[in-house]
Amino acid sequence: MTEGQGGDPKVNIFWKIPMFEFLEAEELDRLYSLCSRERFTKGDYIFLECDQPRSLYILVKGEVKLLKQADDGREMIVEMVYPGEIFGEEAIFDGQPYPLTAQALEDVEVLSISRADFFSFLRDNPDLALEIITELGSRLRQAQNTIRALAMERVEWRIARVLLMLARKAGVTGKGGVSIELPLTRQDIADMAATTVETTIRVLSNLKKLGLVETEKGKIILRDRAKLEEMVSEGCAQR
Numbered sequence: 001m002t003e004g005q006g007g008d009p010k011v012n013i014f015w016k017i018p019m020f021e022f023l024e025a026e027e028l029d030r031l032y033s034l035c036s037r038e039r040f041t042k043g044d045y046i047f048l049e050c051d052q053p054r055s056l057y058i059l060v061k062g063e064v065k066l067l068k069q070a071d072d073g074r075e076m077i078v079e080m081v082y083p084g085e086i087f088g089e090e091a092i093f094d095g096q097p098y099p100l101t102a103q104a105l106e107d108v109e110v111l112s113i114s115r116a117d118f119f120s121f122l123r124d125n126p127d128l129a130l131e132i133i134t135e136l137g138s139r140l141r142q143a144q145n146t147i148r149a150l151a152m153e154r155v156e157w158r159i160a161r162v163l164l165m166l167a168r169k170a171g172v173t174g175k176g177g178v179s180i181e182l183p184l185t186r187q188d189i190a191d192m193a194a195t196t197v198e199t200t201i202r203v204l205s206n207l208k209k210l211g212l213v214e215t216e217k218g219k220i221i222l223r224d225r226a227k228l229e230e231m232v233s234e235g236c237a238q239r
Contacts, residue, residue, distance in 0.1 A: 013060050013111065016084030019131040031121055035111040046088075046102040046110065053091035053098060055112035059083050062108030063170075063182065067101040075101070077191045080182075082169050089136070092118065106183050158193040159203045160228045163213065165192075167222055177214070178222040 014020040014028045023031070035058070040046055046057065049069055064081040078100055081087045091098045092115050113121075122129045153161070163180070171178040190200040204220075207213045212228055214221040222228060 013058060013084060017058070017086065019086075019128065019135055022127065022131075023125065027125060031113075032111075034117040034121060035113045038110050038112055040104040040108050040110070042104055042106045044104045046104065046108075047098050049099065049101045050097045053088070053095065053115060055088065055114050056086060056092045056118055057088045057102070058111040058113075059085050059087065060109040060111055063105040064102050064108055064110075065105050065188070067103060068099075069101070075191070076194065077188055080105075080166065080169060080192075085169075089132070093132075093136070155193065155195050155199055156203050156206070157231055157234070158195065159189065159200060160207075160231045162189055162192045163220065163222060164225070164228055164232060166220075167225060171222070176221060176223065178225050180220045180222070181218060182220075183218065 014023070014031065020028065020031075036055075037060070046064065047054070049067070059081050061083055064087065065077050066079040066081060066087060067075040068078050069075055079087075081102075087102060088098060095115075122132075166180045166182065166184075167178045170182060171180050173179075186200050186204075187197045189204075190197045193200065204213065204215060207228075208215060210227075212222070212224045214223055
C-alpha cells in the first residue's frame with residue numbers, strides 16, 4: 001500500500017547505506033522526494049520472480065527474504081534483507097524480469113523508487129553509479145562463492161556459513177556471544193543451506209554439543225563465532 005511521495009526530511013535511512021554515505025543532505029532530500037513509502041504485511045509478496053521490474057526497494061523496517069523457485073516448485077531462500085539494505089536492483093539495471101521473489105518475513109516498510117526516477121538521479125550523481133557498480137560486483141562475487149559452496153562444501157560448513165551470514169547482517173554481540181533473533185524456522189535455514197530440515201536439526205544439535213551455538217525459541221546464539229569462521233575457512237581450503 002503506497003502512502004505517496006515525500007515524508008520525513010531527515011532521510012535517516014539513507015545514512016545506513018554505504019553507497020549513499022558520500023551524498024550531501026540536499027541530494028538525499030531529493031532522493032527521498034523521489035521515493036514512495038510502502039507497507040506490506042507478513043507473507044505479502046513485494047514482487048515475484050519473472051515480474052517486469054517496476055522499482056528499486058530500500059528496506060526501512062522488518063525483514064524480507066529473497067526466494068528462488070526450483071524446478072520441483074520448492075522455494076529456496078537465496079538471501080535475507082535487513083533494514084538499510086537495497087533489493088531488486090539487478091532487474092532495475094538490466095531491465096530484465098526480477099530474478100527472485102521478495103516476500104515479507106514479517107510486517108515491513110520499504111521505500112521504492114521507479115527505474116526512470118532512479119536513472120535520472122544517477123545521471124546527476126555519476127559518483128553514485130560507480131558506488132553501485134562496486135556493490136553489484138561484490139554481490140556477484142558473494143553469489144559465486146555461494147554457488148561453489150552449495151556444490152562442493154559439506155553440509156556442516158554450509159550451515160555454518162549461513163549462521164555467520166545471519167550474524168553479520170543481523171547479529172547483536174553480547175557477553176554470551178552473537179545473538180541472532182529472527183523469525184526464521186529450521187526449514188528456512190535448511191533452504192538457505194540447500195539441505196533438509198532433518199539434516200539442519202542434526203547439524204545444529206552437533207554444533208550445540210560442541211559449544212559453538214545455543215538455540216532458543218526465536219533465537220540462535222553463536223557462542224564461538226571464531227570457531228565457526230574457522231570451519232568455513234577450512235571448507236574453502238579443501239575445495
